Amino acid sequence: AIVAGCASSDPAVSANSAANSPANSPAGVGSKPAAVTLVTHNSFSVDPKVLADFEVANNLTVTVLAQDALANQLVLTKDNPLGDVSYGIDNTFASRAVQAGVFSPYTSPLLPMGSDKYAFDADNSLTAVDFGDVCVNVDHAWFSAKGLAEPTSLEDLIKPEYKNLLVGQSAATSSTGLAFLLATIGHSGVDGWQKYWTALKANGIKIEADWESSYNVDFSGSSGKGDRPLVVSYGSSPPAEAPPGAATAPTGIVAGTCFRQVEYVGVLAGAKNPQAAHKVVDFMLSPEFQAGLPQQMYVYPVDKATTLPADWVKFAQAPADTIALDPVLISKDRDVWIQDWSDLVEG
Amino acid sequence: MALRVDGVSVTYGPQVAVDDVTLEVSSGEILALLGPSGCGKSTLLRAIAGLEPVRHGVISYDATDLAAIPLHRRGFGLMFQDGMLFPQQNVGANVGYGLRVAGMNKADQRVRVLELLEVVGLGGFESRQVATLSGGQAQRVALARALAPTPRLMLLDEPLAALDKSLRESLLIDLGSILRTTGTSAIFVTHDQGEAFGIADSVALMNDGRIRQQGAPREVWDNPVDEWVARFVGYTSVLPASLLMPYLSDSELRTSVMQGGDTSQRMALRPNALRPDPAGLINALVQFVTLAPDHALVRVDVRGWGNMTVLVDADSAVAPGEHITLRLDSAGCALIP
Amino acid sequence: MALRVDGVSVTYGPQVAVDDVTLEVSSGEILALLGPSGCGKSTLLRAIAGLEPVRHGVISYDATDLAAIPLHRRGFGLMFQDGMLFPQQNVGANVGYGLRVAGMNKADQRVRVLELLEVVGLGGFESRQVATLSGGQAQRVALARALAPTPRLMLLDEPLAALDKSLRESLLIDLGSILRTTGTSAIFVTHDQGEAFGIADSVALMNDGRIRQQGAPREVWDNPVDEWVARFVGYTSVLPASLLMPYLSDSELRTSVMQGGDTSQRMALRPNALRPDPAGLINALVQFVTLAPDHALVRVDVRGWGNMTVLVDADSAVAPGEHITLRLDSAGCALIP
Amino acid sequence: MNDKPPLRAHPEDRVGKLLRRMGLVLAALIPLGIFAAFFFYPVVALVGRGLVGPGGGGPTGIDLTGFADVVGRPRFFKVAWFTLWQAAVSAGLSVLLGIPGAHLLYRRSFRGRSALRALVTIPFVLPTVVVGLAFRTLFASSGPLGSWGLDGTVWAILLAQVFLNYAVVVRTVGTTWAQLDQRPEEAAQALGASPTRAFLTITLPALGPAIAAAGTLVFLFCATSFGIMVVLGGGKFNSLETEIFRQTTQMLDLRTASVLSIVQILLVGTVLGIAARIRHRTESTLRLQSHVGAKPRVSAADWPVVLVTGVVVALLVAPMVTLLGRSLHTETGWGFGNFDALASTGDSQLLIVSGWTALGNSASAAAIAAALAITLGVLLSMVLARKPRQAAARRSLTVLDGFFMLPLGVSAATVGFGFLIALDKPPLDFRGSALLVPIAQAMVATPLVVRMILPVLRATDDRLRQAAGMLGASPVRVWLTVDLPIMSRALAGATAFAFAVALGEFGATSFVARPERITLPILIGRLISRPGAGNLGMACAAAIILAAVCAGAVFLVDRSVGARRGAAGIGAF
Ligand SMILES: Nc1ncnc2c1ncn2[C@@H]1O[C@H](COP(=O)(O)OP(=O)(O)OP(=O)(O)O)[C@@H](O)[C@H]1O
Numbered sequence A: 001a002i003v004a005g006c007a008s009s010d011p012a013v014s015a016n017s018a019a020n021s022p023a024n025s026p027a028g029v030g031s032k033p034a035a036v037t038l039v040t041h042n043s044f045s046v047d048p049k050v051l052a053d054f055e056v057a058n059n060l061t062v063t064v065l066a067q068d069a070l071a072n073q074l075v076l077t078k079d080n081p082l083g084d085v086s087y088g089i090d091n092t093f094a095s096r097a098v099q100a101g102v103f104s105p106y107t108s109p110l111l112p113m114g115s116d117k118y119a120f121d122a123d124n125s126l127t128a129v130d131f132g133d134v135c136v137n138v139d140h141a142w143f144s145a146k147g148l149a150e151p152t153s154l155e156d157l158i159k160p161e162y163k164n165l166l167v168g169q170s171a172a173t174s175s176t177g178l179a180f181l182l183a184t185i186g187h188s189g190v191d192g193w194q195k196y197w198t199a200l201k202a203n204g205i206k207i208e209a210d211w212e213s214s215y216n217v218d219f220s221g222s223s224g225k226g227d228r229p230l231v232v233s234y235g236s237s238p239p240a241e242a243p244p245g246a247a248t249a250p251t252g253i254v255a256g257t258c259f260r261q262v263e264y265v266g267v268l269a270g271a272k273n274p275q276a277a278h279k280v281v282d283f284m285l286s287p288e289f290q291a292g293l294p295q296q297m298y299v300y301p302v303d304k305a306t307t308l309p310a311d312w313v314k315f316a317q318a319p320a321d322t323i324a325l326d327p328v329l330i331s332k333d334r335d336v337w338i339q340d341w342s343d344l345v346e347g
Numbered sequence B, C: 001m002a003l004r005v006d007g008v009s010v011t012y013g014p015q016v017a018v019d020d021v022t023l024e025v026s027s028g029e030i031l032a033l034l035g036p037s038g039c040g041k042s043t044l045l046r047a048i049a050g051l052e053p054v055r056h057g058v059i060s061y062d063a064t065d066l067a068a069i070p071l072h073r074r075g076f077g078l079m080f081q082d083g084m085l086f087p088q089q090n091v092g093a094n095v096g097y098g099l100r101v102a103g104m105n106k107a108d109q110r111v112r113v114l115e116l117l118e119v120v121g122l123g124g125f126e127s128r129q130v131a132t133l134s135g136g137q138a139q140r141v142a143l144a145r146a147l148a149p150t151p152r153l154m155l156l157d158e159p160l161a162a163l164d165k166s167l168r169e170s171l172l173i174d175l176g177s178i179l180r181t182t183g184t185s186a187i188f189v190t191h192d193q194g195e196a197f198g199i200a201d202s203v204a205l206m207n208d209g210r211i212r213q214q215g216a217p218r219e220v221w222d223n224p225v226d227e228w229v230a231r232f233v234g235y236t237s238v239l240p241a242s243l244l245m246p247y248l249s250d251s252e253l254r255t256s257v258m259q260g261g262d263t264s265q266r267m268a269l270r271p272n273a274l275r276p277d278p279a280g281l282i283n284a285l286v287q288f289v290t291l292a293p294d295h296a297l298v299r300v301d302v303r304g305w306g307n308m309t310v311l312v313d314a315d316s317a318v319a320p321g322e323h324i325t326l327r328l329d330s331a332g333c334a335l336i337p
Numbered sequence D: 001m002n003d004k005p006p007l008r009a010h011p012e013d014r015v016g017k018l019l020r021r022m023g024l025v026l027a028a029l030i031p032l033g034i035f036a037a038f039f040f041y042p043v044v045a046l047v048g049r050g051l052v053g054p055g056g057g058g059p060t061g062i063d064l065t066g067f068a069d070v071v072g073r074p075r076f077f078k079v080a081w082f083t084l085w086q087a088a089v090s091a092g093l094s095v096l097l098g099i100p101g102a103h104l105l106y107r108r109s110f111r112g113r114s115a116l117r118a119l120v121t122i123p124f125v126l127p128t129v130v131v132g133l134a135f136r137t138l139f140a141s142s143g144p145l146g147s148w149g150l151d152g153t154v155w156a157i158l159l160a161q162v163f164l165n166y167a168v169v170v171r172t173v174g175t176t177w178a179q180l181d182q183r184p185e186e187a188a189q190a191l192g193a194s195p196t197r198a199f200l201t202i203t204l205p206a207l208g209p210a211i212a213a214a215g216t217l218v219f220l221f222c223a224t225s226f227g228i229m230v231v232l233g234g235g236k237f238n239s240l241e242t243e244i245f246r247q248t249t250q251m252l253d254l255r256t257a258s259v260l261s262i263v264q265i266l267l268v269g270t271v272l273g274i275a276a277r278i279r280h281r282t283e284s285t286l287r288l289q290s291h292v293g294a295k296p297r298v299s300a301a302d303w304p305v306v307l308v309t310g311v312v313v314a315l316l317v318a319p320m321v322t323l324l325g326r327s328l329h330t331e332t333g334w335g336f337g338n339f340d341a342l343a344s345t346g347d348s349q350l351l352i353v354s355g356w357t358a359l360g361n362s363a364s365a366a367a368i369a370a371a372l373a374i375t376l377g378v379l380l381s382m383v384l385a386r387k388p389r390q391a392a393a394r395r396s397l398t399v400l401d402g403f404f405m406l407p408l409g410v411s412a413a414t415v416g417f418g419f420l421i422a423l424d425k426p427p428l429d430f431r432g433s434a435l436l437v438p439i440a441q442a443m444v445a446t447p448l449v450v451r452m453i454l455p456v457l458r459a460t461d462d463r464l465r466q467a468a469g470m471l472g473a474s475p476v477r478v479w480l481t482v483d484l485p486i487m488s489r490a491l492a493g494a495t496a497f498a499f500a501v502a503l504g505e506f507g508a509t510s511f512v513a514r515p516e517r518i519t520l521p522i523l524i525g526r527l528i529s530r531p532g533a534g535n536l537g538m539a540c541a542a543a544i545i546l547a548a549v550c551a552g553a554v555f556l557v558d559r560s561v562g563a564r565r566g567a568a569g570i571g572a573f
């Protein structure tokens, strides 16, 4: 009751609060909007107008709960879930939550719009909404100034000419760090990645615990003007570095190093309002929501038909061949990998 | 009977600070409490105030056991030995504290505060910060603060100790008249026996946690119950009465010594018991002379008696090594039972 | 000349607490500083110790200006009026503080601490927490602490105020002999004129920030320089000398009054200046009697003179309303220049 | 005649006695209840999850094998030891540097003192991630102080922690020091002790409880610091806190996390116990005086203190200047573009609310949290300041004292997760409630309030209270007219501090803040985790705003307390 009460007082999120006139309410539902709670991560963002339209159209009040460490929270609270529907869990953590029985399957009628390509499982426990890549980013200016060719693959990164140029993150504490580890595992195989990392380490990779520090301080292509021209970051980072109106971004991605992260939405088992939860899933696959994803959250919409913003077209073409890893495999071995990685690289 | 302290003991851990004390202060009476440093005077006052838990015994006021009455409802005033002014309030606010608490109206408060400051000789000090007061000024503020709410029983712990003689004398008179006109009972601790004499209706002498003697000042001074009391109230020597008998001129005292009949009876002498007298029968050798503003004390050796102290006029010229003769003046003698 | 205070003033904001004071204390001399509450005694001591900035004037010791010497290097001992014991340290540690600072070895420290505690009558107290001391005990610890490092100049602010008479007397004797055997100069503030008389080589009377008179005790008592000093040292009335002349028997005093020749000359009288005498020529009406342990003060009215105080023996029976005759005793008289 | 009514035992005396007793019990029970509900219960619930049943799942009883497992790992000892020593060294350094600062800022007067006091308080509220980045920027080999070679070393961590906590020492020690009677120190000097020696032997022990309190706080902050450890530790330096975070969020290994949490609580508890002992041993009734005349002005003799403080302030200012530089640096040159961008919800649509709205959220949450923390802290201090005669009662107070410090020593992740699983049912159905943010903030601010007020209350001579009681003041009145004024200075300081803490709180808030009610630190955290100079610039601008608001609040409180000192005493005509 407290949740709903507070939510309805805030126009930014529950735009429907004032719009409960009979004219706006579908017949038979009654004038009072139903409440639905969306549990998501701290980076969740939606155009308030788009959300308001959705609420009015469906006579719903959406309460957004943004939480750190989403996967773990969902698992911990599965007996008395925080809300009805959750967005934001990704393929590195999804299977853990699904196995714990956090989600109740739902097949959206809008699936064919492209989401099926990233389907998590046959039951549709989760529905893919968007994806992004974690890639090595490169500072173009640095390489051209040095007259050195930019690396193009993971293999390049262990070559002597690229010694001491890369900064990454700890797989144990950072999600980009983990994604990059998974990329190397996808590339070198479950047996070969340790050899690759040994070489990477010998070639002077610098590891920070967090993305913020490595990108903002060590990377030469960011405003921090650090001394490393290669950084493990998001595929969507380069547009953010382009000054307004620039024709090219000062940074780019090393296409062969990308690991694809898919973000899902799912209906929480034990939802108080599953119907509304289903509507939220549908909403996230809707063209209106999908179109806002690049601007709002720096990710690619799963719906191929979505038109990307101009600077994305210019700077941030999604790499064609990304490294992918079976979520089930990830879920099974991730902890061991992290442990081994930690022993190998940090220990 | 206003205050009754009945078999009261107060202990600090193993140490007994107040030991089975019984005391009475009747309504309107002023009791002076005297005793050496550390004998338990402050502790007794604190116990009566309700600040120190009583180990044994009962303290009652108007026949009401005080144990059940919280200290702020007792209506007693207590002036601490070291003032304990509220550091964050100025002089006026300190003095007016009890009045504010009692809900007196502002204008009356002001009148009373100014009046009391005038009494203690601190007119014009009301807005001074207490940290800037001299020792004696702070003590006077504490006194004024304790007096302001006209408590039914005042407990004063050396209220005038830090003051010079003339101020002490004038304040003593004011204090006495304030207490008497308001019919306030009081117990006050003092080291100054003149002070005790000056305003007390009754004095209690305390030693080692116990009351050794209580009575009217004259009574106590003239008839100390034991050697300790005698010495404490200013008798400088105690000798077997038999030794002094031959020199006693006063018939009354002679008679009472005779009546006692007891050879172990002793007599206490003040410095004024021995007077230089060319016709005196007591031969003494002057050892040294201590001058005071208006008299001198001469330490003499009397064969068979030992060292004695003799009061002489300030201008009488005696010098160490001189032989003088003395007579015994019964005014300075007291028989110890 | 050990200490020289030369034209020193100390101010607190607009208030002048010490006003152009000049004082001298020669080596080994004990100076008693007397004055009413708030007159600036503690402030003067603090200024000499180096705790209060001097507004004007110079304080020097052995001809060295002290201005540049920080207080801890002056080698002066200071006993604060309210003890200022270190609350975190026990009695022994408090007393031994100055010894530790001076780097004395542990064993010697212990010996000296125990010795001093014995002197102040607190043997066995060395491991007591200071918060558990009685007022007088705390004061004695403070005294022992100040004495321990045998400073070259002791500044004592009412060292014996909180003590009973007999303890005060015995401590005064000990204090005097400690100071004299170590040749220590000292300034001590006291409210007890007997005390000042007892050990001081010299007394200084202070009022309103100024030194009104300095000299040997006898000298000051016998020859007060003005009416204020006279009253402060115990003269109870001041009258035109011409009024008293007829009753003066003492030739010396008569002569000096005559020599003065000045009709505006005044004479100060102590209570012992007027003595009940059946043959006396002064007629007085008894107003009231104040008893003290070994004497009585009688307030009388003498026609033309006003109220006078008369010292009588404790046992002489005079009652208010009675007419008595008095004679003038030159021992209690002083001519004011 | 005396017009007092006859003295009779009233029935209400009994009630009064009962009420007084109960009042104390209530004063203890209210905070106890709130802490139980919003701290202990959630933490126990979460830790319990990790220990009940295999893998923290099933209901098959308590499973303690995790301990052997976790404690058996060599990494465990490394991490535990590092946690302890780095926190101890940071606390030691902060105390060492903070004491001269407290002297200069609270015992001396000079122009701009209030401003300087506010300035040194700023670092405390800066989000740790921002601080971490500022230090890395300074120390990175390409940075202004790169030549010092501190990047990636433990020194960077220690310095950043001192940077954050200098104000804790300065303020906690300073507020006590400001009221300390200097005459015992004078007495020591009169006995031949040099000023240094007098300070070391007399003043320092008198400040002991305050120093111990400050040291304890800094130790706790550093033992549980997360942002600094992550940003500056670079994964090489791991503390129990980062390890717990890693186990809960990356490994989803609740069992290990629980074991680590328990270890953390035990270690922290042990240190708290030791600190409480030190505090107790050094505690004594001090002569505290409010409203003494003006403090002496800085003089030539103060040069060592001025020197040390000058160096420290320079070190404090350097990272702040870095931040300021970043906030003013935009893609189009120098200017206030980042601040303007904050005012809108941003081009990126990243911000659901504008910087100003977030600031408003922060301020209102912090105000509620500060009010709550002050209320609870004062209630607790009243109880803890008592000096009962019975040894048993004294011991239980000591335990209680340590108990309420625990919120500072428990991982924010543990508390945050605990909230989620524990506060999900009526009457504690608080998940997602807007009140949860200030409550969470109050849980960490309350111990701070207690630590700042308690030394002053404990040092107050009981006889002052007794004097008031003898003048007829009821216990409540005694408290209002004696205790309250005496602690007013510390209380004002604590209020400013509690507000600052709440303003800057990130850990627990990040678990419970609702998107539309996000606070400025959360907003900063979000901005900083995005690429692009604009976002970083906006994050720095937001941090500057946070700093300015904090400094402003602290400045105002300091000034208002300072101004009151000159006025006539409380209750004067
Ligand atoms: N810090 C201060 N600020 C302002 N006035 C002060 C301060 N300290 C003392 N005074 C005033 O200066 C005068 C002298 O004070 P001092 O303490 O020297 O007096 P004293 O002679 O020692 O008196 P007492 O015998 O009462 O101790 C007093 O009137 C006192 O009120």
Ligand SMILES: Nc1ncnc2c1ncn2[C@@H]1O[C@H](COP(=O)(O)OP(=O)(O)OP(=O)(O)O)[C@@H](O)[C@H]1O
Binding pocket: B012, B015, B017, B035, B036, B037, B038, B039, B040, B041, B042, B043, B044, B081, C131, C132, C133, C134, C135, C136, C137, C162
């Ligand atoms: N808190 C305490 N703990 C232990 N002993 C104490 C405590 N308070 C006082 N005492 C001791 O109890 C005895 C009586 O102390 P009290 O203060 O009553 O003495 P007093 O008669 O007032 O002495 P003074 O004239 O010196 O003030 C003293 O020996 C003192 O040391």
Ligand SMILES: Cc1ncc(C[n+]2csc(CCO)c2C)c(N)n1
Binding pocket: D124, D125, D128, D160, D161, D164, D165, D221, D222, D225, D226, D228, D408, D444, D501, D504, D505, D506, D507
């Ligand atoms: C090393 C270290 N890290 C963080 C903070 C910031 N901080 C401010 S208040 C508070 C208490 C709980 O939020 C904390 C931890 C600090 N001072 N020291």
Ligand SMILES: [Mg+2]
Binding pocket: B041, B042, B043, B081, B157, C134, C135, C136
């Ligand atoms: Mg006493």
Ligand SMILES: [Mg+2]
Binding pocket: B134, B135, B136, C041, C042, C043, C081, C157
């Ligand atoms: Mg004085």
